[in-house]
Amino acid sequence: MSCCAASSRDLSPTFSHTDSRRLCRRTPKHEDRGLLNTVGGPVSFRRDAWKMLSTLTRFARPALQRCTSSIACQTLGFCGRPEKVSHPAPACLTFMQLRGHQTLGSASLSVASHSVRHARALDEERLVEVEWEDGGQSLYPFTWLRDNCQCSLCTLQSAQARKLLMSDLDIHTGIHAVEVTNDSKLSVVWPDQHTSVFDAEWLKKRSFSLEARQNMQEELFLNERYYWDSKLRIPTGNYQDVLHDDKAALAWLVALRRIGIVYLKGAPAEQGCVGRLAERIGYLRLTFYGHTWQVVDKYMANNVAYTSGKLSLHTDYPALHFAPGVQFLHCVSQAEEGGDSEVVDGFRAAEQLRREDPEAFRTLASLLVDFTDTGTDYCDFMLQSKKSIIDINEQGQVVRINYNNATRDSVLDLPLHQVQPFYRALKAFVNIMTRPENVVTFKMEPGDIVTFDNWRLLHGRKSYVSRPDGARHLEGAYLDWDEVMSRLRILRSSVN
Numbered sequence: 001m002s003c004c005a006a007s008s009r010d011l012s013p014t015f016s017h018t019d020s021r022r023l024c025r026r027t028p029k030h031e032d033r034g035l036l037n038t039v040g041g042p043v044s045f046r047r048d049a050w051k052m053l054s055t056l057t058r059f060a061r062p063a064l065q066r067c068t069s070s071i072a073c074q075t076l077g078f079c080g081r082p083e084k085v086s087h088p089a090p091a092c093l094t095f096m097q098l099r100g101h102q103t104l105g106s107a108s109l110s111v112a113s114h115s116v117r118h119a120r121a122l123d124e125e126r127l128v129e130v131e132w133e134d135g136g137q138s139l140y141p142f143t144w145l146r147d148n149c150q151c152s153l154c155t156l157q158s159a160q161a162r163k164l165l166m167s168d169l170d171i172h173t174g175i176h177a178v179e180v181t182n183d184s185k186l187s188v189v190w191p192d193q194h195t196s197v198f199d200a201e202w203l204k205k206r207s208f209s210l211e212a213r214q215n216m217q218e219e220l221f222l223n224e225r226y227y228w229d230s231k232l233r234i235p236t237g238n239y240q241d242v243l244h245d246d247k248a249a250l251a252w253l254v255a256l257r258r259i260g261i262v263y264l265k266g267a268p269a270e271q272g273c274v275g276r277l278a279e280r281i282g283y284l285r286l287t288f289y290g291h292t293w294q295v296v297d298k299y300m301a302n303n304v305a306y307t308s309g310k311l312s313l314h315t316d317y318p319a320l321h322f323a324p325g326v327q328f329l330h331c332v333s334q335a336e337e338g339g340d341s342e343v344v345d346g347f348r349a350a351e352q353l354r355r356e357d358p359e360a361f362r363t364l365a366s367l368l369v370d371f372t373d374t375g376t377d378y379c380d381f382m383l384q385s386k387k388s389i390i391d392i393n394e395q396g397q398v399v400r401i402n403y404n405n406a407t408r409d410s411v412l413d414l415p416l417h418q419v420q421p422f423y424r425a426l427k428a429f430v431n432i433m434t435r436p437e438n439v440v441t442f443k444m445e446p447g448d449i450v451t452f453d454n455w456r457l458l459h460g461r462k463s464y465v466s467r468p469d470g471a472r473h474l475e476g477a478y479l480d481w482d483e484v485m486s487r488l489r490i491l492r493s494s495v496n
Contacts, residue, residue, distance in 0.1 A: 113201060114132055114203075115184040115200055116131070116132060116133070116180045116184050116200050117133045119178050119186050120178060121175045123175070125139075126141060126142045127139045127141055128140045128141075128175070128178055130186060132204070138204070138207040138209065140207075141208075142174065142175055143172075143173065145188055145196060145198070146169065147164065147169055148162075149194070150199075150202075151194075151196060153194075154196075173190060174190075174191055175189070175191075177189040184200050185197050185198060185199055221485065222257045222485075225259075225347060225456075226259050227345055227351070228259065228345050228348065228440075229345070229437055229438055229440075230436060230439055230441075232345075232440050234261055234263045234440070234450075235255040235259060235261070235262045235263065236264070237262060237264050238264065238266050239264040239265060239267040239273070239447075239449060240266055242264060242277070243276065243277070246491050246494055246495050249487075250488065252264070252451070253491065256451055256452070257484075260453040261451070261452040261457060264277075264451065267447050268447060269332055270332065274328040274329075274476065275477065277328055277449065278479055281483055281484055282483040282484075282487060283479075285478035285479050286378070287320070287478060288378050288383070289377045289378060290377060292475055292477045293377075293475070293477070294474075295473070295474040296472065302375035302376065302377055303406075310460070310461065310462055311406075311460045313342060313344055313430075314403055314460065315346070315404060315454055315458055315459075316404070318403065319384070319404075320385060321385045321387075323402065324479065324480060325453065325481035326452070326478065326479040327454045328449060328451050328476060328479075329449065329476045330448070330474060331446050331448045331449075332474065333472060334443070334444060334445060335465060335466050336465055338462050338464035339444075339461065339462060339472050340442065340461070340462045341441070341442055341443065341444065341462075342460040342461070343439070343442075343452065343457050344434075344438050344457065344458045344459075345457065346398075347456050348438070349433040350398045352438075353429050353432050359425070360428040361425075363422060363424075363425035364390045365389075367414060367418060368386040368387060369386065369387060369388065369412070369422075370384065370408075370411045371384070371385045371386075371387065371409055372384050372411070373407050384409070389429065401456065401458060403429075403458065433458055454478070
């Protein structure tokens with residue numbers, strides 16, 4: 001369970017963003033392309049800047065790496081030294097206004113409509129070659145085109161779901177005819193005389209080129225991450241704005257995804273605010289601690305968070321095989337003394353470990369560790385799970401941190417020769433994450449809400465002493481990334 005707290009040094013009611021306060025340098029790759037460099041404090045945004053921030057979701061890695069020098073820029077304010085991330089991060093994030101169309105960093109992903117100039121079937125390769133008006137070409141497999149026919153017989157348009165059964169799909173189909181319609185759509189007639197018509201924009205986005213696939217994955221999942229250290233100025237927004245303004249809500253969720261933490265000011269100092277915030281997205285994640293949970297010092301506590309002692313840096317709920325992805329914490333009342341919270345960018349710490357101690361990184365990314373959680377709350381529970389401390393994907397990119405020293409089990413399912421290397425690796429990782437230059441420390445005030453990525457951030461708390469007339473009280477809640485990303489995509493579509 002959590003008890004993290006965070007705030008921004010800039011408590012402006014408008015949206016402010018992070019600033020690592022490092023020099024954002026021009027790299028040779030960007031030197032002649034006018035990439036903005038900034039140094040210094042946070043940048044406060046007027047309400048119209050929410051619209052500019054919302055477009056962050058629309059651009060993929062190539063767009064983040066190219067800038068045009070002829071356009072006036074507004075800086076986002078988070079400017080960090082480029083580090084190894086899911087994709088290479090830009091040296092500095094900048095907003096650019098392209099004659100009324102706001103973009104991030106570049107106009108490389110054109111918003112102009114695409115038109116098909118010519119199409120032909122390559123029967124031997126079983127591909128349809130599409131030539132675009134802009135001079136580019138794309139190739140589409142016969143089988144994929146037939147599988148994704150958009151007609152009412154093959155697709156339920158109201159649900160955007162496929163009706164064509166796999167058992168009815170001829171994966172060796174040929175093509176009878178292919179042509180470009182008068183309205184620049186691709187028309188394919190199959191050997192059984194069934195006709196499929198594809199919109200040019202729809203096809204272009206689904207091109208099988210490496211660049212197009214990367215762009216589509218970035219648009220769908222926002223995999224780009226921006227790493228930070230102790231100089232981070234946490235992105236800060238207004239609670240009421242997020243509840244009632246789609247642009248503000250989109251900016252919040254984009255920053256939450258990219259940076260991993262966003263601070264909201266202006267909530268009432270009463271229970272129920274995290275529930276209302278969750279309803280803005282979808283629904284809360286029910287766990288054994290309930291839909292929401294109250295972080296207070298409790299007698300016979302069933303979780304170390306429900307004490308007044310120090311909490312070491314951790315992620316929540318590794319004892320669940322599918323840990324909650326996003327966490328909210330709302331300060332209802334604060335301690336008289338202590339209770340400051342700490343957050344660390346776990347992805348950045350893991351990459352530091354990979355660079356400094358590759359063997360320790362491999363150990364934590366490969367060995368499975370047992371976690372446990374037992375007690376009674378919403379109901380009684382006895383959890384067990386097995387996870388690696390560092391989760392990586394097929395490309396070797398860090399995608400999740402699973403670490404909670406309190407619930408790390410005494411059961412260690414490792415052969416004897418791996419026990420000491422495991423402890424050495426874990427100690428090395430903890431030593432990195434607890435370095436002062438990696439830890440952001442803040443103290444929440446009543447009415448503040450911190451929202452953060454539980455798969456990425458490690459959070460902790462200093463010990464505290466409550467006031468005689470009132471105990472320290474945080475209300476917490478969880479969501480899953482599926483719900484958060486669903487709402488982000490919907491907001492992006494409605495705002496843009």
